[in-house]
Amino acid sequence: MEEQTHAGMGKTYMKIWGVLAFFTAVEFGVTYTALAEATQVAIIVVLSIIKAILVVMYFMHVKYESKPFKYLGIIPLFLTAFLVLFLIF
Amino acid sequence: MENAHRADIWTPLVGLTFGLFGYGLILLLKGSIIGVIPMLTFVVAFGAWFIGEINRPITKESYTPSNSLDHPRMSMWIFLFSEVLFFGSLIGTSYGIRLRSTWPIVPEVLNVPLTAFNTFVLICSSLTMALALDAIQNGKVQKMQKYLGATALMGVVFLAIKFSEYFHLIHEGHGPTSDPFGMTYFLQTGFHALHVVVGIIGILYLIIKARKGHFTKDNHDYVEYTGLYWHFVDVVWIVLFPIIYLI
Numbered sequence: 001m002e003e004q005t006h007a008g009m010g011k012t013y014m015k016i017w018g019v020l021a022f023f024t025a026v027e028f029g030v031t032y033t034a035l036a037e038a039t040q041v042a043i044i045v046v047l048s049i050i051k052a053i054l055v056v057m058y059f060m061h062v063k064y065e066s067k068p069f070k071y072l073g074i075i076p077l078f079l080t081a082f083l084v085l086f087l088i089f
Numbered sequence: 090m091e092n093a094h095r096a097d098i099w100t101p102l103v104g105l106t107f108g109l110f111g112y113g114l115i116l117l118l119k120g121s122i123i124g125v126i127p128m129l130t131f132v133v134a135f136g137a138w139f140i141g142e143i144n145r146p147i148t149k150e151s152y153t154p155s156n157s158l159d160h161p162r163m164s165m166w167i168f169l170f171s172e173v174l175f176f177g178s179l180i181g182t183s184y185g186i187r188l189r190s191t192w193p194i195v196p197e198v199l200n201v202p203l204t205a206f207n208t209f210v211l212i213c214s215s216l217t218m219a220l221a222l223d224a225i226q227n228g229k230v231q232k233m234q235k236y237l238g239a240t241a242l243m244g245v246v247f248l249a250i251k252f253s254e255y256f257h258l259i260h261e262g263h264g265p266t267s268d269p270f271g272m273t274y275f276l277q278t279g280f281h282a283l284h285v286v287v288g289i290i291g292i293l294y295l296i297i298k299a300r301k302g303h304f305t306k307d308n309h310d311y312v313e314y315t316g317l318y319w320h321f322v323d324v325v326w327i328v329l330f331p332i333i334y335l336i
Binding site: 009010013014016017020021024025027028031040041044045048051052055056058059060069072073076077079080081083084085086087088089 | 166170171173174177178180181182184185188196201202205208209212213215216218219220223316317320321323324327328330331335336
């Protein structure tokens with residue numbers, strides 16, 4: 001059943017690619033605007049997180065995985081967030 | 090019945106000699122030519138393993154339904170989680186150093202428009218990789234090979250642009266040992282570039298195996314695993330690009 005949603009996803013992939021390309025252009029373009037630096041950084045960070053989530057969800061098919069599989073990723077992500085925060089500060 | 094996941098002598102040797110490879114690389118970077126010898130042991134072991142793998146047909150036993158918590162796919166995800174921690178530590182350390190040292194004005198030393206284009210190249214390669222998997226899931230081997238070829242090609246373009254930037258940076262005095270900026274830049278992008286190289290080797294492996302007719306509509310797990318890895322490398326760049334170039 002799931003296999004059927006897998007195959008024939010060409011159009012979905014194209015749409016995701018379009019969003020990714022557009023967000024990259026916006027991230028790049030925003031550094032040339034007169035917006036305050038904090039605003040620029042906020043926009044760039046939010047767009048990057050959305051891009052990463054889109055790739056993981058659609059290209060890496062996590063959206064179509066079973067529930068336990070999805071929740072499995074929370075632990076290492078939590079660990080990574082801690083690790084990065086402690087290394088930075 | 091032949092065990093599909095049996096290990097031959099070269100598999101552990103690849104792992105062991107990879108350590109030697111790193112050791113040899115350090116010797117070489119310190120100016121000692123003798124470092125080439127331990128590096129060559131890895132090249133030999135990897136080559137032997139690669140050839141053996143290419144000629145080994147994927148048996149039906151190695152095929153598992155792609156939507157269960159099966160072993161190889163689970164292993165791939167666990168490996169990718171370890172990679173998340175690895176890159177997380179690199180990024181965290183680098184940003185920590187950045188907050189505590191003088192930093193050049195990034196757009197003056199790095200070519201941001203060119204790298205934005207490079208990011209676009211990598212995003213395109215992720216699309217072709219996804220389309221390659223889609224093609225083989227519909228049983229189109231020829232189409233998959235074309236998409237895989239395009240993916241590998243874009244990986245090479247990415248690396249070429251990356252290396253041109255490396256030469257430019259070293260020339261400008263921001264080499265890997267010059268200043269904190271150069272160190273962290275080369276640490277992060279260097280490890281990412283290394284992952285791209287590994288990904289390209291993986292894709293070439295898939296192309297050769299596809300030409301030998303080893304992949305079918307029902308037997309294409311390797312394409313999926315390599316795809317997962319390639320998309321992961323893309324995700325890492327999606328995170329690295331704004332951190333290094335834009336913020």
